[in-house]
Amino acid sequence: MRLRCAVLDDYQGVATEVADWSPLDGRVDVVTFREHLGGEDALAAALADFDIVVTLRERVPFPGTLISRLPRLKLLIASGMRNSVIDYAAAQAHGVTVCGTASSSTPPVELTWALLLGLARGIVEESGALRSGGPWQSTLGADLHGRRLGLLGLGKIGSRVAAVGLAFGMRVSAWSPHLTGERAEEVGVELAASKEALLADSDFVSVHLALGDRSRKLLGAPELALMKPTAYLVNTSRAAIVDQDALLDALRTGRIAGAAVDVYDTEPLPAGHPLRTAPNLLATPHLGYVSRANYRTYFGQAVENIEAYLEGAPLRRLP
Template sequence: MRIVVLDDYQNVAAGYAEWEALGAGLEFVSHAIIDTADLVQTLTGAEVVVAMRERTHFSADRLSQLPDLRLLVTTGRVNASIDLNAARAQGITVCGTESTTSATPELTWGLILSVLRRIPAEDAAVHSGGWQSTVGGDLFGHRLGVIGLGRLGSQVARVGAAFGMDVVAWSQNLDEARAAEVGARAVSKEELFATSDVLTVHYKLSDRSRGLVSAHELSLMKPTSVFVNTSRAGLVDTDALMAALHEGRIRGAGIDVYDSEPLPVDHPLRSAPRTVLTPHLGYVTEDTYRIFFTQAVEDIAAWAAGEPIRQLS
């Protein structure tokens, strides 16, 4: 049995689980595979593939070119980059893993503080021999707007309350009782954008939510406000966000997710002013990887024994 573990960007997957217990041929791929031809060449002859979240797409067309594939394991329980119907029709078993729910909210606050207090710029200044050059913003007594109050948004909201912030939230079906459970108040979408000092997105991407944050919503924001997205790039009009940054209509932005990943070298976001950019690190933590890869090994072993677990299709 040949097993290929994709998107091991940091060359660490081998150390997070007992892969040798599978007694199979293993290959860890550390570079991103964008081109379909490269993907097919890499995976030809592989019966089992482990995919890291949504880094590599498995469309119906791509799956049809992988006749040897029998088991596709994705880290996490949901992967929009896998065509589950096509996999099912082709007789490919798809299994997932559990994951932490704390990693992304923690990174969200790292980005909020980094943008608001200009931490990267001040760090660079100190390392280059300089000293104070910016004046940071504040959290206590200011308003946090949370777009989407699910598992992750709720954790972000609770931390905001602990900072002494006035926490408000919006989603299409949010009511006051649900918001109150996490120390927030439900407000209209317009009020949230117009009055929040920090706005953070934690919404599920779907056809209905794509472009949820458009030029209109961004135009409502205060020039002193900060925008953070650790959810999905498709929720936000990237061009409109860059325009707001270049025109100085918002204080800054912290971004962890992009329309194209890895972010192209010449992408204009890389040179956008007042931004803190991280390379989709929301789930990239030691505890998360330990769960991902340990359970991936469990999934493979169970499937090989004829009793697949954590099946998605």
């Protein structure tokens, strides 16, 4: 009997184009969902007749309550090799195999710099004005050369962001709870004395930390109040690291010059969400890992995982 596979959140409609799904011909019927299925009831209803589900990163939670409502589900594939929104114990209890794929080959370093540069030079405002017949020049760009770039986190992504900042002639410093002077020196940046010192000294602050108990709401109203009124904040990491209400207040009151975000507490962002109309905010719809190369890896390895499962030898099992 042919199995049915659901591919979730295929917003661009490219899941079956960027990878070769032909090895599954005759054995698996693939159905893609271009609209986000919000809420457990909607997911349970839409996925009730599927044996396999492919989901991107942590966009859709799979708690035990949902898994128990999917009696046909036998294989769940998530992109990446870490996922905090899948109940692995419940999956095992219900006989569901969980597999991952290789992590991104192009992490959101490029998007971080696209957002930072867009903020610094008013790209969106100036382009919009030019195309709509608005004023010729209305913003005054913020310089990067000689300015301080403060990085919260200096791991795989943070260190690559640092390299670009150094190439721009910026003074780069970094802080994280366990960052050492040796690691900072290895990357060629300064070790900030504290989180507070980094925030107070930086002209641009970029977040590159993993989300955990210690980093959740790491930047709240007291921390944002330490930043210069001319400083900018960029978050392409995890939404919960920055207190959303505190950020909105800082933008509305002009406490900081601006911010750019690619991640949100609720995704997709609801139509009436205040972040959609916040002043001095450059916002993108979680594009950090959305690239052709990454999708080719994610969906190509999803096909490999399905093939391996059908052969009785699952690949890249999680956790």
